[in-house]
Every structure is written in structure tokens, then in C-alpha cells.
Amino acid sequence: MRQDPFFITIIKWACWSFVAGVGLANVIGPQGSAFMMRMWTLCAVFLGVSVYLHFANRELVKYTLIPFCMILGIASYQYKFDTDNPDHVINYINTNRWDTSKVIGVIEKDPDVRDWITHVVIDPIEIDRGRGYEKLSGRTGKIIVFVSQNIRDENPYYDTMDYGDLVEVTAPITEPMRLTNPYGFDYTEYLNNENIYASMYVGEAEGIKYLDKTSIGIWGGFQQMAFRIKDKMILGLKKTMPPPYSAFIGGVTVGARGGVPEVMKYDFQATDIAHVLAISGLQVGFLADMLIVIFNSFLKSKLFFFTLR
Structure with a gap:
């Protein structure tokens, strides 16, 4: 049986190690920013050792590259689900159902037009909870906005919503509906995998307003x-x-x-x-x-x- 070239073997082990790292991180769950930083530090250490061994003893590279890729998978997962940032959208969810917030953000994806509603994902830039706009920074997470088709007659922007638009949305910021059936589809987890941690429902014509076109x-x-x-x-x-x-x-x-x-x-x-x-x-x-x-x-x-x- 013909043996694979060395670099092909390394690529195989690296890919499998990365997948194993993501799987392990999925089991232990999000651990916060401190744990994530430790993982990135270990990644840097193993990467440096791997580069050194590449020139010193090539056969030993796989013994450092494999843990590097596994830790990289763990760190990548932790980074994706890190919500420790004070400006993250989960910290702006309205606890009172009658409260209303204003969000200025950029439409991140092509609007998903359904029969009676359109799903719009926005990347928030500023949020106003009644005390003036607060500018967000860092990893903030995204918001999915459900725009009712009932506003089409009064708000012509409904038919022209587009990727890259800067918009202002006025509605309560709520947490996506959580799973009630333990064996059913977990919509919240699905949205979290897309880096979406909050939702807004627009049922009034003035609920969404076009501001400008951003550079994409x-x-x-x-x-x-x-x-x-x-x-x-x-x-x-x-x-x-x-x-x-x-x-x-x-x-x-x-x-x-x-x-x-x-x-x-x-x-x-x-x-x-x-x-x-x-x-x-x-x-x-x-x-x-x-x-x-x-x-x-x-x-x-x-x-x-x-x-x-």
C-alpha cells in the first residue's frame, strides 16, 4: 500500500484534530473570555514549537501540530460563543415587555422574505434604551428583526430592504423563543450558531427606517x-x-x-x-x-x- 506524502498526512491529522477540538468545546460549552484567552495563548505556544521543529526535526512536527489544531478548534468555538463583552446585545434585552428600544445597525444578510413576514439580520452599531444612543464596540452579536408584511402599504421601504443598508429599528429587544420540547428543534441554539442573540418584531410602519447605504x-x-x-x-x-x-x-x-x-x-x-x-x-x-x-x-x-x- 502506497504511503501518503508527509504533508498530506499532516493535513489529515490537523483537520481531524481541529474537528475534535470543536467537538470537545461543544461538550464543555462556552467558558468565558478568560478561558478563551488561555486557549489562544496555548495555540501561540504550540504554533511556535511547531515552526521550530519544522526546521529542527520535521518528523516531530505532528506531535505539536495536532494539539495546536485541537486547541485552535476549542478557541475558535469559545470565540464564536463569547458573550462577556459589556456591549453584547444580550445585555440590552428589555426585561419589561412594554419597553421599546431603538437600534441603528447594518443589514448583514439578504432579507429572507417569507409569506407574511421578512427576516432581517442586522449588526447593531448603536442602541437607545430611552437614555440616548450608546455606541457599541467589540463582539456584540447580531439581532434578527421580524418585519410584518402588514406595514408594506404604509412603509414602501419594506419592498426595498437590502444587504448593506443602514437602518433604524424601533421595537422591544427580546430573547429568541427558547426550546420547550426537549426533543424538538431548538430555535435559540440555531440562532446562536449564527451569532444571533436577540430578536425584534416590527409590526408598525414607523418601526423600521432607512438611513443610508454603507460601504460593503x-x-x-x-x-x-x-x-x-x-x-x-x-x-x-x-x-x-x-x-x-x-x-x-x-x-x-x-x-x-x-x-x-x-x-x-x-x-x-x-x-x-x-x-x-x-x-x-x-x-x-x-x-x-x-x-x-x-x-x-x-x-x-x-x-x-x-x-x-
Whole structure:
């Protein structure tokens, strides 16, 4: 049996060690900023030793690189779920349900348009809880804003909400609904994995206001281009296929969640195949195969794909 090259073996062990570190961190849970800083310090130590051994004794590198990658996985997990920052949004949640806050932030993702509501994720910059705006800094977490379709007639901005917009949202800041069924879907944990720790509901026209367009940078430009392509694909499906089939195809190809009738959703849930309505690796594989066929038809030479075995 042919032995893998040294660097391929190192890459394999490094990847598995990183995954093991993330899994271990998931078991012990978030431990706070102090623990996270200790992990980053250990990462720096093992990385320095690995660099030294690379020149001194190459065969010993794996014995320091493996713990480095494992600790890196732990530190990355702790960083993602670190909420110790005083400016984190969990510290601004309204304890009184009648209190109202104002948040100025940037729309972080393409608005997710549903049948009767639109989900908008914002990165908060300033928050006003009745005593004037407080500027936030550091890792603050994000807020998901549920914007009701009922405001469409009175607020024309509902139909033009876009990635990169600077907006002001006026509504109570609440904690996302927690899991009540121990064996059900934990929506709060799902949002936390997306770095979302608070929610707001806008049911009045004055609840969301457009302020300005922010600079999204080069990476943001690529994201915006992807969103534009997605919107054009959805529009093309709606023009060529009648509902609800266009909504179904849009869901399994580009992840569009609006337009699928509730009756169809219930039918899929009753037959335990509701996951088909969401984009997954299977659909991405179909799309990749389709693109390969298209490219191969235009290119004279075959496309080669290299994988690490």
C-alpha cells in the first residue's frame, strides 16, 4: 500500500484534530473570555514549537501540530460563543415587555422574505434604551428583526430592504423563543450558531427606517453579486413555472423560503420529508454536476478535480 506524502498526512491529522477540538468545546460549552484567552495563548505556544521543529526535526512536527489544531478548534468555538463583552446585545434585552428600544445597525444578510413576514439580520452599531444612543464596540452579536408584511402599504421601504443598508429599528429587544420540547428543534441554539442573540418584531410602519447605504467592501461586493444572481434565478422561476412549483424549486436550489403554501409544508412534515424544502448538500451536488456538464461542453479539455484521499 502506497504511503501518503508527509504533508498530506499532516493535513489529515490537523483537520481531524481541529474537528475534535470543536467537538470537545461543544461538550464543555462556552467558558468565558478568560478561558478563551488561555486557549489562544496555548495555540501561540504550540504554533511556535511547531515552526521550530519544522526546521529542527520535521518528523516531530505532528506531535505539536495536532494539539495546536485541537486547541485552535476549542478557541475558535469559545470565540464564536463569547458573550462577556459589556456591549453584547444580550445585555440590552428589555426585561419589561412594554419597553421599546431603538437600534441603528447594518443589514448583514439578504432579507429572507417569507409569506407574511421578512427576516432581517442586522449588526447593531448603536442602541437607545430611552437614555440616548450608546455606541457599541467589540463582539456584540447580531439581532434578527421580524418585519410584518402588514406595514408594506404604509412603509414602501419594506419592498426595498437590502444587504448593506443602514437602518433604524424601533421595537422591544427580546430573547429568541427558547426550546420547550426537549426533543424538538431548538430555535435559540440555531440562532446562536449564527451569532444571533436577540430578536425584534416590527409590526408598525414607523418601526423600521432607512438611513443610508454603507460601504460593503470587496467581500461584501461578492456577496451582493451572489444575492443578485439568486434574486434573478428566483424571478426566472416565477416567470416560467406556476406556483407552488416555482416556490418549491426555488427552495431546493437557492434556499428561497417564501411562497410555499402552508398546506404543502404540512404535507411534507406529515410524511417526514420537510427537509426536502430546504437547500442541502444533495441539492448543491446536483447543481455542481449541472455546472460541470455545462463547462465541459464549452471547454475542449476535461476538468480535473483533486481530492485528498
